[in-house]
Amino acid sequence: MGVFTLAMINVSAIVSLRGMPAESTYGLSSVFYYIFAAVFFLVPVSLVAAELTTGWPQKGGVYRWVGEAFGKKWGFLAIWLQWIESTIWFPTVLTFAAVSLAFMGPGQRWDEALAANKWYVLIVVLCVYWAATLLNLRGMKTSAGVTKWGTIIGTIIPGAILILLGLGYWAGGNPILLDMSWDKLVPDMSNFNNLVLAASIFLFYAGMEMSAVHVKDVNNPGRNYPLAILISAIITVLIFVLGTLAIGFIIPNSQINLVQSLLITYDSYFSFFGLGWMNWILALALAVGVLAQVTAWVGGPSKGLYQVGLAGNLPPVMQKRNKNNVQMGILFIQGGIVTLLSIMFVIMPSVQSAYQIISQLTIILYLIMYMLMFASGIYLRYREPNTPRTFRIPGGRTFGMWIVGGLGFLASLAAFLVSFIPPNQITVGSSTMYILLLVVGTFIFAGIPFIIHAMAKPSWKRPVDPEDAFEPFGWEKNNDSHSAATPSHSISHE
Template identity: 25%
Template sequence: MKLSEKKKLGILALTIISINTILGLKNIPFAATVGPSAILFWIIAALLYFIPMSLIVAELSTTYPDQGGVTAWVSRAFGEKASFLCGWFYWVANFTYYPSLLLGITVNIAYAINQQQVINNTWLTTLIALVIFWVMTLLTLRGTQMSGKLAAIGTPLGLIVPVILIFGFGFASIFTGHHSATEFTASTIMPTHLSLDTVMFLSTLMFAFSGMEMLGTIAEDVNKPQKTFPKAIWISSAIIGGVYILGTIAFQFVIKISPNQTATALYLFADQITQQFHLPFNLTQILGICFVISILGALSFLILNPTIIFHQSGKSLLPRTLAKTNKANMPANLILWQAVGVSIILLLSSFVPTISDALNMLILMATLAFFIPYVYLICAYIKLRKRDPQTVRPFQIKNNKIAYFIAGIGLFSVVGTILLTLVPATGTTITQYAPLIIGPILFFVLGFWFYKLGTKGKAKKKGLNKAS
């Protein structure tokens, strides 16, 4: 059932959803580990990846608003098989991304309730993560409006408040004469050397900008998508980019951290601010509460989006029980199967000694599979521009050469990230590296197998219909 005109999402709602879905404040301390040169890396990541992807998604979303979603655009360009595999990779990549996100929220909960010792109990953190995920999954079954409402609550309380606190106290520290923990000069801002580690770091910052393509899946629920999409994308892009760059400056001025402190770095920042300004309240606990609210606000949309993308690409191939939708037009059984898969991976991750080790392993497993759909997306954009030159494009890059150049930059960045992910970092053990290679290969084989089963079932169904 389509939403009534009054209930459709406007510019503000779409901007809130995109910011809460893409922006991750945990990326700021990660970026800060390389020092002031992180500022330049953020700008390069935006130029190579974020801006090209935003322009591509804005054009595709407004040109084909009723066909919203990566797999629908890929289907238009390359057909059913490519669309199914694209949706499959998008879906399974999140099986490992969700557990990393959920284990991260348990860290925030521990600080929110001022019980940091919880982090050391892997089975307890897993149990908390499972309960949260299943509650949010059941709420998600109520549809996109529920996701919008949760994001509307999560963004103001869980994202805007921490941003104000970090910016406010960070720049207050700068302008009140406190000593900078980091030396900001022309020489420190420029990278001192180019190595595989620095290029890998840039790829990780590109990953921090991922998610804009998710907006295409809710095109039918957006009021006047041809006008709403470009405005919402540009507003959210400016805010996200600004927060990452300015937040990194403020963070580095207050505190200097090492790579093994990134999980709790924002709380170390809060402790330092509390000492500098002799705050009468617990800033660490306030940030913990805010981050919990923020992730809960985004989680429903993050759960919903990949499943809808996969459902759109495979509804004619999937078994009837998985393709079936509920009263809210949600692929309920597919969402529930996703929850089962995530739960299994979460339980398996409990055997990893520490939460940091588990997070690193899960993120590595997700990265490669997660970027594969972007290759399909950019190639589909290039083909549709060439094949449908007469199609009305309410928002578009006017010059074809510039459009292809921008798409080429995005494709180069994505393919480069995939190839770099396959290169083992210094000190990586075989047990850490094996899941990175075996996981995507297994996903690829399973995807082809499910596609073959689906096409056989589809052909059989057609044969029965003709016979009758």
């Protein structure tokens, strides 16, 4: 796997045009939020993940990193959260695919009505998700190809078209619905509720560490992995900032809908420039982009969890694989969870309310994992300072890591706390029920890995091929050496 392919996998995992309408509600201040989140989250995640990946390139991803620092139990929590948050996230991103396909219809009014139909959304969500699962079951070569070309067709090109349309509209002296006054750049921090949707921008930038599970498939990972991260980070920020402004140029703030506004934006621009015939082509391209993104996320976190399961951390049913060496057991269990969660779109008062609740729960769970990752990066500078790292965060023995990792941890913690507050901009029903659902969901999904870890049996660890074997942690090797020298003493990292 080369730099370009890895960068496209990163972009497909991170960039989703569907999320830009949410930030467009903030007007010009959305630029501030994007840059703020990039500095305090995207850059720290990228740098810390690059150091941890090149320092501990063995299988396991975040499980390896957190486990090296704090033990198996916390490592398992980290990899579980990465997997489960992506699992419950699928219905939200697939809703965007349903909306995209709906906008291939005969007219905007018909398109909007179909996109708001809950049963239509449910059917499309399940069809696209299971299509992505079947692609992953065919193996890494197939899924990587779909991800790379699907990202180019469905994310990079549509993002570039949106930006060019917005710039052309603005350069033509047409009325801009977005207040471009410089005093609007810095947001009003006095209204605490305004920060809730802004906190969701952290999820926009999440996923850079996911490609760590593919590190052994990369040519010259010490050089190419950090380079791919840099390329994908630059592309990500440019698409988000310019694309969000383009939406605000032509869609009134009061009319922004989280699910439909992006497609309405394209429709409005195409109508203005006399390119209405491109609507269905663009809608289809966006749906392809979602398929590519889902394909990347179906395979990435589940592969990491599977690698960890082979070490005896998961029951045998979750260790099953097919003839293509793909984690079949986990993928089918994941599919069952996605199917059940998708039914929420039929039960909830509206597609938009379900969309918001699931999105916030996804953010909360993912931020817990990121806090564990940042803490591990810092702690391992002390615990294993001499472990070779092909890429190291500059700044001496610990100073640079404290600055980068510390900023990332504090930003993640702040976003985590804010995420429980109901947003003013979206109707989610009862505020009490909204908070209760998030709190209960967090405890349930974050508590499951501790239960699984406590129930683990020696029989769960079964013989595997040498190339699938999970290499012991550094502290396990040290403990074995210590036990051989002094049998009466041992240190537990469970």
